[in-house]
Amino acid sequence: MSEAxxxxxxxxxxxxxxxxxxEVGEVQSDGYHDVASAYQAVSLYEEVWATEAVDFTVSVSGTVDVSGVPSDDRNLAxxxxxxxxxxxxxSGGVHLDIVKAVPVAGGMGGGSADAAAALVACDALWGADLGTTELHKLAARLGADVPFALMGGTAIGTGRGDQLSPALAKGRFDWVVVPAEEGLSTPEVYAHLDALRARNDIAPPVGAPEVDRSVLHAxxxxxxxxxxxxxxNDLQAAALSLRPALREVLDLGExxxxLVGLVSGSGPTLAFLAxxxxxxxxxxxxxxxxxxxxxxxxxPVAGARVIRL
Structure with a gap:
């Protein structure tokens, strides 16, 4: 048995x-959007411990406000x-101890990171040895950001964001992340983006969303x-419309x-590139x-990994 x-x-x-x-495409008939994203995993981590148990339970703590994190089957992990x-x-269960450092409902994929960590932890705990391909299939069933939390590094996501291909990123990129005290609902931000577009305040991209090649070159x-x-970030206009005070923080950071400040994902966390x-x-x-x-x-940093004792 390994130390882990x-x-x-x-x-x-x-x-x-x-x-x-x-980049966010037009809303589809099912209410979802096709997107094109360049993801980068950063050194702000979720820690998950999985222990054998009779049932499936979870406890959540952390350095961020975790009061909004569910402890029932709504919990993604x-x-x-x-x-x-x-x-x-x-046939058995597991108890998950989650210690969060990624802002909750902050647009940085903390819940998705928890889910990716739980997949890897349970695979190791139960000796399943499912392999990368099978774990990614399970991750895709949990949400668009979960496969990337497994992969880590830098990647391009298309479709609903879960069709991933690694992107070559040399060197190190330094960011300053500013979390907000209160999160934003991802569905609410997308809905507000659709409303802004319907009023012709902003226009959707022409054709299928794609990542700017200049980003890949950089x-x-x-x-x-x-x-x-x-x-x-096409969601930035909607997030700033819902939370106008974020504009002042963006200006202050720049x-x-x-070099630039932007809303992370659906917000309200802000990220500043240095x-x-x-x-x-x-x-x-x-x-x-x-x-x-x-x-x-x-x-970039690595995706979900077992930590040896």
């Missing part, structure tokens, strides 16, 4: 993500654990200045030395001095 499986307990770490580019059990015919060149010039680690520290200090929570993170 000592005492029938497995520890898995999974990263949050940033959308470096996010619990659903992930049940999927693994069903897939392998496991990632391959490890060039944060070029990336800042071409990064974009005045403090960030040219190097030293500049990121300066941006973090300036934002912290304004009374904001500011976290210096970097990417």
């Amino acid at each position: 499986l000592a005492e029938n307990r497995v520890h898995v770490r999974a990263p949050g993500k940033l959308n470096l580019f996010f 619990l659903r992930a654990a049940r999927l693994v059990a069903q897939r392998i015919g496991h 990632l391959r060149a490890a060039d944060p200045v070029a990336l800042a010039e071409h990064t974009r 005045r403090s030395g960030a 040219p190097d680690p030293e500049s990121a520290l300066e941006v973090q200090v300036m934002l912290s001095a304004a009374g904001l929570t500011a976290l210096h993170v970097h990417g």
Whole structure:
């Protein structure tokens, strides 16, 4: 038995993500949208411990507000654990201890990271050895961001965001992340985007969504200045319309030395790209001095992994 499986307990770490580019197509007949996204996993992690149990239970704590995280079967990590059990015919249960550092309902995929960690943890705990392909199939059933939390690194997502292909990203990109005290509902942000487009306030992309090739070139060149010039998030207008105070924080971050500030995913977490680690520290200090929570993170980092004891 490996060290990670000592005492029938497995520890898995999974990263949050940033959308470096996010183009949203028109709403489909089923209410969903096709998207094109450049994802990057960053060094803000969710920690999940899986322990053998009779039933399926979860406890949640963390350095962020976890009051809105469900502890019943609405919890994505619990659903992930049940999927693994069903897939392998496991008759027992599992208790998941989740320690969160990724903002809740913040657009950084924290719940998806929990689910990815639970998939990996239960696979290891029960000796299922499902393999990468099968785990990604289960992840896709849980939501568009879960497969990326498994993969990590930098990737391009198309379709509903779950059709992933790795993207070459050389070097390190430094970000300062500013979480908000209150989250935003992803469905609400998408619905507001549709409303803005219906009023012709903003226009949807022409044709199928795709990632700007200039973004891919900047990632391959490890060039944060070029990336800042071409990064974009179609959900940003809707998120800022719903939470206007975020505009002031974006302005402050850019005045403090960030190359660009953007809404992360559906928000309201903000991400500021810095040219190097030293500049990121300066941006973090300036934002912290304004009374904001500011976290210096970097990417790309690996996806969900077992942590050896």
